[in-house]
Amino acid sequence: MQPEGPIAPFSLSIKDLPWQIAWDKDKCTLCGRCTASCPVNAIELGVFRKRQVAPAVGILEAPENQYTLYYGIRQKTDPAYACVGCAMCNMVCPNDAIIPMHGDEIDKLRMHGDRGGQARRRGGRRNDPGSLLDQIKFIRISMLTDPALDAGRHEFELRTLLGRVLPPEQNLKFMAENGWTPPVREIYPLMIGGMSFGALSPNMWEGLQMGVAYLNEELGMPVRMCTGEGGCPPRLLRSRFLKYVILQIASGYFGWDEIIHAIPEMKEDPCAVEIKYGQGAKPGDGGLLMWYKVNKLIAAIRGVPEGVSLPSPPTHQTKYSIEESVAKMIQSMYMAWGFRVPVYPKISATTTSLAVLNNLTRNPYASALAVDGEDGGTGAAYNVSMNHMGHPIASNIRDCYLNLAKVGMQNEIPIIAGGGIGKTGNMAANAAALIMLGASAVQIGKYIMQAAAGCLGSETDRCNICNIGLCPKGITSQDPRLYRRLDVDQVAERVVDVFLAFDTELRKILAPLGRSTSLPIGMSDALGIADKNAAERLQINYVV
Amino acid sequence: MCRLFAITSQDPLSPMVALQALDVMREGHDGSGVGLFLRDLGGPFDEIKDAPILSGIFSEAGLRRLDTYMMDLGFMTKYKLSIKVPKTPPAGVPRRDIYLVRAYEYPEDWDGLPQSELYNRLLETRLTLRAMGDETGDMIVFSFWPDVIMIKEIGDPLSVAKHLMLDRKELQARIIMAQGRQNTNYAINLYACHPFFIQGYSTMTNGENTAFIPIREYLSSRGFPGYVGYQSDSEVFTHILHFAVNRLGLGVEAYKHIITPLQEADLHAHPNHQLLTGLKQTCRKLIIDGPNCVIGSLPDHSLFMVQDRKKLRPGVVGGRPGRYAFSSELCGLDAAIPERDKSQDFQPMHLDTAIVNADRQEVKICSQKDPLHLSH
Structure with a gap:
C-alpha cells in the first residue's frame, strides 16, 4: 500500500493478525511446499524489490541506487485469508525456514471476521486455556493407617455401569417375578464422545473404530464410542462390532432411516442409544455440518442431498415438553430394540440440568444422563456460542450427583461427564476428579483427536477450521487429498496407546487412595482445592 | 489398626475371657478404647430373653431424663445391673456417673404388635434417646434390644474392665465380641467405638x-x-449387613458378595451368575475397598468373619465343638481356647466367609465361588 493510498476499514497489517509468519530468507529453498500446503492460502509467493545505495568511491562520482529482486513468502492481510496458525508450512518446510508466531496482543482480526454480515463460525474449542479440573488435587492418601494399593500388581476393576440400575430390593423382585431387568452395560469409564461420520473424516472414524475394537477384543477393555449425529456406516451396523458403538440420535435424525432399516439385519445390539438434546460447545444450538463437507458418501449415509449445509434444529421438532420429549423418545428407542438397549439423553451443562435429571428419576427407563460442559468441542459452531454459552462441568456434575444422592438414586442413573477433560493434557486426573465429584463415566472428543491423530487445535484459536473441511491433518476433512494424510492403522494404534496410558494413570491415582475394586464415584473426601469458593461450591476440601 | 476378638460358647462366659485375649494382642492396639457386645446372655438375663435391654452411659441428670422418658412411653424396669464405679477412674478413663444395663418390660399398649413393628419402635426409641443425649451430652446409648448388652469406654481394655468390675457373675454371655481400639480418629467419641449395633x-x-x-x-x-451416626467409617459395615439380611432378605453368605463382589470372570462362572451380577450392580455403592476384617453377630446367634477383597487384615478362627473364637491374631485364640486342635485353625481369605452357627459344632467356610443357598 502506498502511504497516501486509501485505507478500508478492514485494511489490516500483519501485526493486526493473530498469527504472523516468520520467514527466513537465508534458509528458504523456494521449494513452494509451504504455499502449497497452507489450508487457507494465507501465504503466497512474493517478489520483493530491494534498493541498495552504492556510495561513490571517487570524489567526482555520485552515489547511485542499485535495484535487485528476491523471491520469498508474502503473508496476506486480507481477513479472508488470515493465517490460522496451523503451522503446516513449518511441518512441510525442508529447512525450517518458516513458522507462524502468535501475536503479542489481542488481534484486530476478530473485529473483521464477520464480513458480508456473516458471524464467524469455526470448529474447535472455547479458547480459554484455564481449567478448574486441573486445580483439583487428590489429598486422601492411604499410607500407614491403611496401606496404599499397588497400581501395578493389585487387581483392579475399572468399570462403570451404563443403564438404569434398579434399587436392589426392586431388582431382586423384578428377577423373581419378571425374569427381566432393564439392560445395564458394564463398560470402561472413559468413552469416546459423539463425533459424527461427516464431522470426522472416514479415515479418522475408521481409525477410532478399529482402536476401540482392538481394545475390546484383544485387551479386554470394554471401551465404547458414540457415533454422534451422522448415522453409522451400513457395514458397521451389520457387524459384530456394533456392540461397541453408542448410536446417537439428534434433532436432525441424520442417518436414522438407514439405522432403523438395518435393525432386522443387526448381528448384535448396539451398546446404547444416546439422544442428543444439547452439546457443550454450542448449547441450545443444533449440530452443524457445513456444505463443504457434505460429499456423496456423507450424503448417502445421512440420507440427504449432496453439497448442502446441514444445520440440525436446536431442539427435536416433534416434542414440546420435557415430559413428552424424554418419555416418548426414550420409550420409542427402547421399543426399537425390544427393551434390550439402554437409552439415555445427552444435554448441555446448564442451570436447568437438575430439572432434566429430576424428570429422568421419574422415568423408569432413562438409563443415564450425559452432561456436556462448556469446554466441549465441536466441528462447527458460531464463535459466540462456543466462547460464551454454557455452564462449567464440575459444579453441574456435582449438583446432579448430590441431587441424586438426596433422593437416594445415586446408583440408579449414571451421570456421564463431558467437556474439557484433558483440556491441558491431564486427562486421567481430570477424569478421576469428575468421577469423585459424582460422574459414573467421562466422555472425550478433542483429546482423542489430538492424541490419536495430531489435531492442531489449541485454546489460543489455532487452526479451528474443522467446519470448512480443510483440516490440514485430514481429521475433519471429507477431501480425499487431505484425509489420505491420516493413516487409519496409526490412528487405531494411538487410540490403544491413549487408553492404556489412561488406565495406568487412573490406577496411579486410585491406588494411593486405597481404591481398586470399584470406581470411586462420589468419593469427594479425596478431593481438595486451594480455592475456597470452589471448595465450598463443590463441597470438597479446601486445602492450602 | 484395632484388634478384634469374638467368642461363641455353649456355656456362658465372662467378658473377661475376651478382654484377656485382647490384652495378649495389646501390641496391636493402643489402649485408647474398648467395646464389648454381649448376646445370648447368661446369669439373670437368661430368664428374660425377650425383655429389651438398654445399654449406655448416663450422668445423674441424664438418668432422670431417661426415667421420665421411658415411663412416659410405658416402659417398666424389669431388671438392672448397677455398675457403681470408684470415684477416681484409672488414668485415661473419663469419670462417669452411671454405666447402665437395664432390662425393661414392654409398654402394655405395645402388646400384640407385629415383630417388625416392635423392632422398629425399639430402634426409634434408641434413636430418640441418642438424640436427647446429643443435645445435652448427658446420655450415650449403645443398644436397646432383647438379649443384647453393650459396653464401651475410653481407655486400656483391661483397666476399663477392672474399673467397671466386669468380672461379675451377673454379666455372662454365650456370644461376646470385643474390640481393642487403635485410635486414628482425633478426639475419641464413644459412638465411634466398635462394635456397632442395629x-x-x-x-x-x-x-x-x-x-x-x-x-x-x-x-x-x-x-x-x-x-x-457414622462417627466411625466402620459403622457402615453393620448397616450393610442389616440392609442385606433385613431389607434384601439375603443370608449372611451373600454379605461378602455385596461388600466385595466377585470379578467378572468368576462371576460369569458362578451358578448364581444372574443374581450376583444384579447384586453387584445394584449394590455397587456398598462395595468396600478395604483393608478390613469384619466380625459380626446375627440375630440367629451365628458369628462370622469376612475379609476385604485383598485380605489385607489378619484374622483367624478356631476352637472346638461347643466353643469357637474369631481373633485378629493367633495369640488371642491361644489365650481364649488353648485346648483346641490347632491344625483346624482357619484364616479366612479373600473369598471366604467363616461362620459358626448357634449350635457351635463347626466352622463353616463359604467360598464366594460356591452356589448361594437362597433360603430366604
Whole structure:
C-alpha cells in the first residue's frame, strides 16, 4: 500500500493478525511446499524489490541506487485469508525456514471476521486455556493407617455401569417375578464422545473404530464410542462390532432411516442409544455440518442431498415438553430394540440440568444422563456460542450427583461427564476428579483427536477450521487429498496407546487412595482445592 | 489398626475371657478404647430373653431424663445391673456417673404388635434417646434390644474392665465380641467405638474404609431411620449387613458378595451368575475397598468373619465343638481356647466367609465361588 493510498476499514497489517509468519530468507529453498500446503492460502509467493545505495568511491562520482529482486513468502492481510496458525508450512518446510508466531496482543482480526454480515463460525474449542479440573488435587492418601494399593500388581476393576440400575430390593423382585431387568452395560469409564461420520473424516472414524475394537477384543477393555449425529456406516451396523458403538440420535435424525432399516439385519445390539438434546460447545444450538463437507458418501449415509449445509434444529421438532420429549423418545428407542438397549439423553451443562435429571428419576427407563460442559468441542459452531454459552462441568456434575444422592438414586442413573477433560493434557486426573465429584463415566472428543491423530487445535484459536473441511491433518476433512494424510492403522494404534496410558494413570491415582475394586464415584473426601469458593461450591476440601 | 476378638460358647462366659485375649494382642492396639457386645446372655438375663435391654452411659441428670422418658412411653424396669464405679477412674478413663444395663418390660399398649413393628419402635426409641443425649451430652446409648448388652469406654481394655468390675457373675454371655481400639480418629467419641449395633445385627472391624463417604451417602439415602451416626467409617459395615439380611432378605453368605463382589470372570462362572451380577450392580455403592476384617453377630446367634477383597487384615478362627473364637491374631485364640486342635485353625481369605452357627459344632467356610443357598 502506498502511504497516501486509501485505507478500508478492514485494511489490516500483519501485526493486526493473530498469527504472523516468520520467514527466513537465508534458509528458504523456494521449494513452494509451504504455499502449497497452507489450508487457507494465507501465504503466497512474493517478489520483493530491494534498493541498495552504492556510495561513490571517487570524489567526482555520485552515489547511485542499485535495484535487485528476491523471491520469498508474502503473508496476506486480507481477513479472508488470515493465517490460522496451523503451522503446516513449518511441518512441510525442508529447512525450517518458516513458522507462524502468535501475536503479542489481542488481534484486530476478530473485529473483521464477520464480513458480508456473516458471524464467524469455526470448529474447535472455547479458547480459554484455564481449567478448574486441573486445580483439583487428590489429598486422601492411604499410607500407614491403611496401606496404599499397588497400581501395578493389585487387581483392579475399572468399570462403570451404563443403564438404569434398579434399587436392589426392586431388582431382586423384578428377577423373581419378571425374569427381566432393564439392560445395564458394564463398560470402561472413559468413552469416546459423539463425533459424527461427516464431522470426522472416514479415515479418522475408521481409525477410532478399529482402536476401540482392538481394545475390546484383544485387551479386554470394554471401551465404547458414540457415533454422534451422522448415522453409522451400513457395514458397521451389520457387524459384530456394533456392540461397541453408542448410536446417537439428534434433532436432525441424520442417518436414522438407514439405522432403523438395518435393525432386522443387526448381528448384535448396539451398546446404547444416546439422544442428543444439547452439546457443550454450542448449547441450545443444533449440530452443524457445513456444505463443504457434505460429499456423496456423507450424503448417502445421512440420507440427504449432496453439497448442502446441514444445520440440525436446536431442539427435536416433534416434542414440546420435557415430559413428552424424554418419555416418548426414550420409550420409542427402547421399543426399537425390544427393551434390550439402554437409552439415555445427552444435554448441555446448564442451570436447568437438575430439572432434566429430576424428570429422568421419574422415568423408569432413562438409563443415564450425559452432561456436556462448556469446554466441549465441536466441528462447527458460531464463535459466540462456543466462547460464551454454557455452564462449567464440575459444579453441574456435582449438583446432579448430590441431587441424586438426596433422593437416594445415586446408583440408579449414571451421570456421564463431558467437556474439557484433558483440556491441558491431564486427562486421567481430570477424569478421576469428575468421577469423585459424582460422574459414573467421562466422555472425550478433542483429546482423542489430538492424541490419536495430531489435531492442531489449541485454546489460543489455532487452526479451528474443522467446519470448512480443510483440516490440514485430514481429521475433519471429507477431501480425499487431505484425509489420505491420516493413516487409519496409526490412528487405531494411538487410540490403544491413549487408553492404556489412561488406565495406568487412573490406577496411579486410585491406588494411593486405597481404591481398586470399584470406581470411586462420589468419593469427594479425596478431593481438595486451594480455592475456597470452589471448595465450598463443590463441597470438597479446601486445602492450602 | 484395632484388634478384634469374638467368642461363641455353649456355656456362658465372662467378658473377661475376651478382654484377656485382647490384652495378649495389646501390641496391636493402643489402649485408647474398648467395646464389648454381649448376646445370648447368661446369669439373670437368661430368664428374660425377650425383655429389651438398654445399654449406655448416663450422668445423674441424664438418668432422670431417661426415667421420665421411658415411663412416659410405658416402659417398666424389669431388671438392672448397677455398675457403681470408684470415684477416681484409672488414668485415661473419663469419670462417669452411671454405666447402665437395664432390662425393661414392654409398654402394655405395645402388646400384640407385629415383630417388625416392635423392632422398629425399639430402634426409634434408641434413636430418640441418642438424640436427647446429643443435645445435652448427658446420655450415650449403645443398644436397646432383647438379649443384647453393650459396653464401651475410653481407655486400656483391661483397666476399663477392672474399673467397671466386669468380672461379675451377673454379666455372662454365650456370644461376646470385643474390640481393642487403635485410635486414628482425633478426639475419641464413644459412638465411634466398635462394635456397632442395629436391630439385632452387630459388627466390628479393623482397618479403614476407604470407600466410606459414598457408602455413607448411599445408606443415609435409603430412607431408613436407623442408618445414621457414622462417627466411625466402620459403622457402615453393620448397616450393610442389616440392609442385606433385613431389607434384601439375603443370608449372611451373600454379605461378602455385596461388600466385595466377585470379578467378572468368576462371576460369569458362578451358578448364581444372574443374581450376583444384579447384586453387584445394584449394590455397587456398598462395595468396600478395604483393608478390613469384619466380625459380626446375627440375630440367629451365628458369628462370622469376612475379609476385604485383598485380605489385607489378619484374622483367624478356631476352637472346638461347643466353643469357637474369631481373633485378629493367633495369640488371642491361644489365650481364649488353648485346648483346641490347632491344625483346624482357619484364616479366612479373600473369598471366604467363616461362620459358626448357634449350635457351635463347626466352622463353616463359604467360598464366594460356591452356589448361594437362597433360603430366604
